[in-house]
Amino acid sequence: MIRFDGAVLRNGGFSLRADLTVLGPGICAIVGPSGAGKSTLLLALAGFASIGAGRLMIGEQDVTALPPAQRPVSVLFQDHNLFAHLDVAANVSLGLRPDLRLNAAQKSRVQQVLQHTGLQGLSARKPAMLSGGQQQRVAIARALLRDRPVLLLDEAFGALGPGLRREMLTLVRTVAVEQNLTVLMVTHEPEDARAIADHVLFVAQGQVHPPLPTAEFFAAPPRAVADYLGLD
């Protein structure tokens, strides 16, 4: 469960009001016009944007003042999730130890996770030798290894073609269920939300609206949402 209590999120000169609860585990899609603050919401959750007023609870824990590394959260960005000079195994291993000194047990866990995310045989490759989809799989593998209850996707698959995107969403769905994750994903495609989200959350005009069940959201959208989606 994620709860924003009368929170004001700040990112540069931009501020966003949030007062809502997202129930977990499950997948919640975040939609809204560009520039509305969707990314700010994720950045605030991960600890990269400051919370000016109010507080943020994840589970039973108040994380308002916690530094990013101590939050129960992993993020996937659209790009630059991997370090170009490290191979796949090392990029994943960073999820366990930043200094990369892994013991035998940890090394075998890395291999397991790579196997699980369909990356077997690629562990010695550098990111430049991987496709866009494979790169995001590596990032997912690392998130799995970190084993944090909340996973944030910041348009993580926005640069992929429709087929590949669908494939990645399915992978996310699978791991979310397996690991009991709460997933928040920013997306530009209402399709993605319809495909895997349990809830949908709308951000517009400096305000985060409380999430609605996906079917309800699309069936009877509030006025602003309808305008955004281009429905009458």
Place this chain on the structure above:
Amino acid sequence: MKVTGWVGIAAGLLILLSCAAAISALIGASGGAISVSGADFSAIRFTLLQAALSALGSLLIAVPLARALARRRFRGRDLLVTAMGAPFLLPVLVAVLGLLAIWGRNGVLSALMESVGAERLNIYGLTGVVLAHLFFNIPLVTRLLLQGWATIPPEHLRLGQQLGFGPVERFRLIEMPMLRTVLPGAGLLVFLLCISSFAIALTLGGGPRATTLELAIYQAIRFEFDLPRAGTLAMIQTGLCLIVAAVTMLIARPGEARAGMIHPDPFSPPEGRVLDGVVIASVAMFLSGPVLAVILRGAPALLELPYGVVEAAIRSILVALSSAILTVGVGMALSIGLVRMAELRPRLARVFEAAMLLVLVISPFVLATGWFILLRGHVDPFAIALPMVVTINALMALPFALRAFVPAVAMARRTDGRLADMLGLTGYTRLRHVLLPHMRGPAAFAAGLAAALSMGDLGVIALFGSTTTATLPLVMYQLMGAYRMEAAAGAALLLLLLSFGMFAVIDRLGKSHDPV
């Protein structure tokens, strides 16, 4: 446009030809065979040693400075980063005088050292030369590195935070890979610039122990009239520069410059804050101290400058304006020629442009010496000293002008060119209404740059200057030689004001909106 283009190409060929002629004259003078004496070897050794130390020192100081500037925000940060661009226009001699005021045996630091019972400092020789090179190159490298830091994706910084990177991991995994791509090129660039150092070695070098190749060429001509030796040294110098330039081009990978301004890392880690502050403050003091010293010492003397200084200043302004006009005229014609050539024979145009940039690698001394040998017996080099200085200064500014002009000309042809074709605009009308509006900004920038560089240059004029042709830097050098430090400081301040003033005024002409 067509005619202008041809004129430009012809001018370009003339430049390349006269460079080639200068070099072949030197080969002729050196007798073709290179015989190197012990003193020449020590000049080569000192040139390489001081350049290596200067490059290394610049990197060692610029890395923590750029790192601190990249991740901290504070009042005056932007001003500081902008000021880092200023040494490019700062006349070398002004900096030398300022450095002497701080680091010299009678400088502020020596007085401090003595008051705590330590020895006074001796700046002459290797120390002084390297110190002056650090003064000029730390800012340059810092700016290059800041661009490097700007290429680090913010995502990586955030990932680092999320994955709990400490300072060590942060450096090893995020910053080091960037530095590996930026540092070699930056280091080689500094190395190249320091190999061709003349004015600094002339003023702060001391005797055979601290003589650079450029200084040795000057001495061979001015002290001993030993043209074969000057020719040999000039060959070595050119060879060295070409090798370093070639390696630089091979190594330097074009960095993926990110759009937008250099953004300070908004998540400045709390650790190292004090250290960053110390680094920024001490380098800022190192860089601003000499300039402040010149201003403070020069201001009282500014009102009672000797007549010779005023006369030299007027001469220098004329030289600077002439070389600015020459740079812009030749540069513009040449850019039109290059752009038209690129449309017809793209590969030839690229080779031609690269050759023009190589002119920058040939030292002004080498050119002047070569031309002197060619013209010897026909003209008195001292009589044509100023035209020679104007020409060589314009040549040195030309590569910068081309870098600004070629894209502007290409843009003008792409956008308004088609419209002009349709309307049948040709000749002067076309130049006036189609090309010039696009060229205004770049032309003013290049003219300002050329004027400022020419204003502060102490190179060829030291070789062939005399009382009747002395420019402001040369007069200032003579005042320093005669140890008339008050007058020299006044001249230095005047030189400083004129260099930056000319750049600012001319550059602004390009930005105003009313047509001139």
Place this chain on the structure above:
Amino acid sequence: MLRTTALFAALAAMPAQAQELVVYTYDSFTADWGAGPQVEALFEAECGCDLTFVGTGDGAAMVARLQLEGAGTDADVVLGLDTNLIQAARETGLFAPAPTDLAVPALPIEWQDDTFVPFDWSYFAFVYETYALDTVPTSFEELAQSDISILIQDPRSSTPGLGLLMWIDALYGDDADQIWSDLADNIVTVTPGWSEAYGLFLEGEAEMVLSYTTSPAYHLIAEEDDGKATAAFEEGHYMQVEVAAALADSDQPDLAAQFLTFLTSAQLQSVLPTTQWMYPAYEAEVPTGFDTLQSPEIALLQSPEVAAERRDAALAIWQDALSQ
């Protein structure tokens, strides 16, 4: 382009005085406090012409300057070469014989030269502040073994620099390299000319500077400061005889000859001790104060021919020793 050409023309504006005598000399001669202004005033009053001094750095670089300019040089007279440079200057073939009716020089040595006219002389010596040195060296070896900091001039550009080269060569010959390498760590810097070195010394940049036995007279007479002295070397001091000569291609040969004659006149010679701070080369009054100066027991001087012959080898030794 047209505008640029016009600017070039303006820049290359030539001095166009009708009766002008151009004299190339070293920088310190032309300085406000040097002999130049007085010489100019006196000679212009006599000749009714315009005398222009052109400072070309220090004396030794003047020969190269003339070679650079060749026969087309503006110079009518060159003032400030010394015996060590006479041979090299003669070999350029640029100089004209001096007037034959000049006075006989009153030098410690015999003088015979049909081209180069001596006008003053002194001994090279290291000047120091008496309060600053406890032990004053009495030979090059003592100086080299001490940790006294010294300033010297470049022998390629400066006559004192070349004089020191010849001084050490006259004393040590082929063993000069040892003295030079021992001296290397005493040398703060090598300046291109005398003015730079002396200026640095006065600013306190070193304990000793290569100058002349007559230099303390300046401080004594002009500044009433008796705190400067020269170190007396028992092995002897090298002499400098400064000379002037007319150029063969001068467009003012008569004025040039008149100037050389003027240089030897009693009127000018009596001015030199308190402007050049050197001994006059002809019979002339020497002011009080000069009697307090060090007078070397042994005077050294190589003939122009020997000096020219030794110069290149001595220079190579100097460069090698000092570039280590």
